[in-house]
Amino acid sequence: MGSIGSLYRSSVGKKSIMAASGLLLSLFLLTHLLGNSVSFLGRDAFNAYAEKLHSLGGLVYVFEIGLLTLFLIHIITGIILYVENLQARPARYSVNTAEGGRSWGSRTMPYTGVIIIVFIIVHLLNFHFTDKSVPVADLVRGLLSRPPLALFYIVSLLAVALHLSHGAWSLFQSIGFNHDKYNGVLLKGALAFSILVGTVFILIPVLALVSRSFLL
Amino acid sequence: MSDIHLTLKIWRQEGPDAPGRLQTYASGPISTDMSFLEMLDVLNERLTGEGEEPVAFDHDCREGICGMCGAVVNGHPHGPEKETTLCQLHMRHFKDGDTLVIEPFRARAFRIEKDLVVDRSGLDKMITAGGFVSVNTGGAPDANAIPIPQKNAEEAMDAAACIGCGACVAACPNASAMLFVAAKVSHLSLLPQGHPERARRALDMVREMDELGFGNCSNERECEAACPKGISIRNIARLNREFLKAAILSDED
Numbered sequence: 001m002g003s004i005g006s007l008y009r010s011s012v013g014k015k016s017i018m019a020a021s022g023l024l025l026s027l028f029l030l031t032h033l034l035g036n037s038v039s040f041l042g043r044d045a046f047n048a049y050a051e052k053l054h055s056l057g058g059l060v061y062v063f064e065i066g067l068l069t070l071f072l073i074h075i076i077t078g079i080i081l082y083v084e085n086l087q088a089r090p091a092r093y094s095v096n097t098a099e100g101g102r103s104w105g106s107r108t109m110p111y112t113g114v115i116i117i118v119f120i121i122v123h124l125l126n127f128h129f130t131d132k133s134v135p136v137a138d139l140v141r142g143l144l145s146r147p148p149l150a151l152f153y154i155v156s157l158l159a160v161a162l163h164l165s166h167g168a169w170s171l172f173q174s175i176g177f178n179h180d181k182y183n184g185v186l187l188k189g190a191l192a193f194s195i196l197v198g199t200v201f202i203l204i205p206v207l208a209l210v211s212r213s214f215l216l
Numbered sequence: 217m218s219d220i221h222l223t224l225k226i227w228r229q230e231g232p233d234a235p236g237r238l239q240t241y242a243s244g245p246i247s248t249d250m251s252f253l254e255m256l257d258v259l260n261e262r263l264t265g266e267g268e269e270p271v272a273f274d275h276d277c278r279e280g281i282c283g284m285c286g287a288v289v290n291g292h293p294h295g296p297e298k299e300t301t302l303c304q305l306h307m308r309h310f311k312d313g314d315t316l317v318i319e320p321f322r323a324r325a326f327r328i329e330k331d332l333v334v335d336r337s338g339l340d341k342m343i344t345a346g347g348f349v350s351v352n353t354g355g356a357p358d359a360n361a362i363p364i365p366q367k368n369a370e371e372a373m374d375a376a377a378c379i380g381c382g383a384c385v386a387a388c389p390n391a392s393a394m395l396f397v398a399a400k401v402s403h404l405s406l407l408p409q410g411h412p413e414r415a416r417r418a419l420d421m422v423r424e425m426d427e428l429g430f431g432n433c434s435n436e437r438e439c440e441a442a443c444p445k446g447i448s449i450r451n452i453a454r455l456n457r458e459f460l461k462a463a464i465l466s467d468e469d
Contacts, residue, residue, distance in 0.1 A: 095319070102437065
């Protein structure tokens with residue numbers, strides 16, 4: 001049959017794979033968001049939450065492999081689509097004017113994507129490939145109270161929010177879900193989701209930077 | 217009414233492989249009652265009189281229904297007015313002293329033949345690949361023998377309003393032809409007559425679209441905003457649905 005292979009060769013198939021992986025990554029982001037929110041409850045709760053996660057053992061490993069696979073699928077497919085789209089118009093227009101359909105989010109998708117890749121690498125080096133014996137609250141404070149790194153986190157998280165503002169709606173369109181009854185809700189929902197994700201995540205470096213009592 | 221004077225920067229290119237460039241012309245007095253194409257006619261009359269090669273551009277009905285005309289004016293396919301073809305765009309929408317940059321539709325799949333004339337036969341090839349219904353000849357069926365919900369008939373008609381001008385491709389940042397393919401797939405899959413071939417149609421039209429070198433849809437919504445017939449991207453969602461259903465569930469390949 002080879003239906004997955006033929007799906008991947010087609011433009012609509014590749015877009016649906018972008019959509020499906022994007023949806024799963026968004027769900028991961030939501031759980032990450034909930035986890036991070038525990039930090040607002042104080043140092044002990046946050047450390048206990050991290051301990052609990054680490055104690056899951058093999059399950060964490062399986063989850064990490066799955067997440068890495070999803071990211072690779074999303075990134076590689078995204079790059080293929082980007083290159084194909086550049087090739088589809090070899091001669092550019094002398095005057096480029098938007099018709100009113102594009103948003104800041106949609107026109108910057110490839111660029112915010114690249115920022116997110118760099119951010120994830122730095123983020124993993126900061127929190128994953130590091131000494132796990134240090135309590136997570138100290139790790140967060142130690143790293144994010146440094147203004148250059150905190151600023152890098154804030155800018156990167158703004159890119160994440162911008163990426164989501166288009167992606168969280170676009171994924172429904174790509175898998176064929178667009179209905180008069182729901183499209184308005186989906187468009188507003190995607191915007192609300194991106195603002196929520198951006199705000200909560202950015203609150204952590206901001207608090208680490210300005211608050212004397214955060215996670216202490 | 218009154219006359220306006222414009223500066224026209226028009227893409228001139230002698231042939232498909234010749235290098236092109238923007239050339240600047242003074243329009244001379246242009247009546248605001250003229251259509252955009254009539255303005256080009258006036259320019260061409262003058263160029264011909266001066267022994268210069270007139271600007272080649274496509275046009276046919278000049279009533280906004282044939283899909284033959286089209287150029288990009290200041291970055292807008294068919295000009296800045298919403299839901300208006302270039303032939304139906306009137307010069308009263310421009311101000312005296314305006315500069316208009318007039319370029320052909322640009323896409324790898326649309327070869328420039330000359331000046332503003334592009335080869336859009338790729339759109340025909342996608343229709344040939346699957347944009348049809350196979351109807352056996354025979355006695356005429358009774359009217360209303362096949363019941364069709366009013367809403368479906370309306371939506372099919374909205375999709376069928378596509379005139380195949382290619383403005384969606386021209387407007388798309390990725391030069392994707394998804395709105396065109398989506399309009400045809402929607403038009404036919406909404407009606408019972410289109411059902412027997414719906415899986416085949418979605419697969420074949422998308423395959424042809426990809427092979428012709430059109431880009432991928434990234435849901436920028438520029439096509440919908442540029443379409444002179446106001447065709448909605450809801451049709452693209454329907455095409456995605458039809459395609460995925462056919463690719464994953466049907467026996468066709």
